[in-house]
Amino acid sequence: MAVQxxxxxxxxxxxxxxxxxxxxxxxxxxxxxxVMDNHxxxxxxxxxxxxxxxxxxxTLPLDCHLMITEPDRWAPExxxxxxxxxTIHAEAAHAPVRTLRAIRAAGARAxxxxxxxxxxxxxxxxxxxxDMLLLMTVEPGFGGQHFLDIVLPKLRRARSVLxxxxxxxxxxxxxxxxxxxxxxxxxxxxxxxxxxxxxxxxDDPAHAVQALRAQAERATARAAWTTRGRPG
Ligand code: DX5
Ligand code: ZN
Numbered sequence: 001m002a003v004q005x006x007x008x009x010x011x012x013x014x015x016x017x018x019x020x021x022x023x024x025x026x027x028x029x030x031x032x033x034x035v036m037d038n039h040x041x042x043x044x045x046x047x048x049x050x051x052x053x054x055x056x057x058x059t060l061p062l063d064c065h066l067m068i069t070e071p072d073r074w075a076p077e078x079x080x081x082x083x084x085x086x087t088i089h090a091e092a093a094h095a096p097v098r099t100l101r102a103i104r105a106a107g108a109r110a111x112x113x114x115x116x117x118x119x120x121x122x123x124x125x126x127x128x129x130x131d132m133l134l135l136m137t138v139e140p141g142f143g144g145q146h147f148l149d150i151v152l153p154k155l156r157r158a159r160s161v162l163x164x165x166x167x168x169x170x171x172x173x174x175x176x177x178x179x180x181x182x183x184x185x186x187x188x189x190x191x192x193x194x195x196x197x198x199x200x201x202x203d204d205p206a207h208a209v210q211a212l213r214a215q216a217e218r219a220t221a222r223a224a225w226t227t228r229g230r231p232g
Contacts, residue, residue: 003186003216004170005209006030006063008196010045010143017050018057024199027209030063030085032174032194035078037068040092041141048077055082065113065174065194067140068092072099079106087111087134087172090123100129111172115140116148120158127167132192133158137185138175143196147176152188159189159225182212186219 007028012020021031033051038044051064061084066075071088072095078086079102086103090112093099103110113134114120120133127133135155138145155173162169173185174194182193195212202208220226 002191003213003220004029004192005213005216006032006172006192006194007199007205007209008032008034008143008174008194009200010034011196011200014046017054020200020205021054021058021060023205024209025058025060027206027213028060030192031058031060032063032065032196033083034196035064035066035068035074036141037070039069040089041067043141048074048081051078051083052081061085063087063111063194065111065134075099076102076106079103079108083108085109085111085132087113087132089113089115089140091115091118096123096126097129100126104129104131113140113174116151120154120161124161127162127165127169130169132170132172133162134172134174135190136175137173137177137181140175144201145176147178147181149184152184155185155188155190156225162189163225177212179211179215182216183219186216187223189223189225191220 007024036043036045063085064078064083065087100110109131111132112130115136137151170192172192173190177195178198199205199208
């Protein structure tokens with residue numbers, strides 16, 4: 001199970017997005033793009049035109065996280081534009097099966113996100129429709145918030161469900177992921193790590209990505225949920 005790091009440009013300089021993407025292009029697996037509409041979350045960021053421009057200026061695959069009230073309307077368009085992953089929120093989707101299928105039909109990976117207070121169990125029947133489950137480890141809307149430890153039991157349960165199903169679904173954490181918290185996330189079962197302020201508030205974003213990856217890999221190797229971490 002390979003560790004993947006997805007730096008979030010929410011903490012980058014929005015006037016220099018191409019440069020900010022380039023700063024991590026050699027070391028990151030994805031570029032995480034937070035789309036916020038000031039309705040689903042109390043913040044407004046960017047939308048499809050910016051994603052279309054960014055696609056022309058980076059080699060990194062885009063990991064679009066839609067924090068918007070109408071994912072059914074918009075998510076397929078991000079996939080059609082060329083985003084490699086499009087994640088919708090379970091709390092906002094009215095027709096998640098149709099939308100997740102439309103994302104996949106457009107050639108992207110389909111992600112489903114849940115807020116810290118939303119349980120995964122009601123959405124277990126959707127697992128065949130998704131390629132990644134995103135567990136928010138802060139209330140969505142802003143970068144630089146404190147990691148919510150209360151999500152860790154849910155992360156462990158989600159990992160155990162995915163292992164039990166033999167599903168090749170990635171498990172992403174987003175919010176407050178830093179050198180202080182990434183090992184707890186990896187040990188609990190995460191394999192894709194979004195990091196905004198921990199990367200872009202650093203003097204050396206590329207080095208920050210490499211350091212986070214090294215920490216996550218060490219923690220994954222000793223984690224109980226991985227084959228290598230299992231006793232015997
Ligand atoms: C928050 C966003 C995150 C944000 C994380 O709602 O979904 O992707 O950029 O920022 P940090 O890593 O600073 O918590
Ligand atoms: Zn995000």
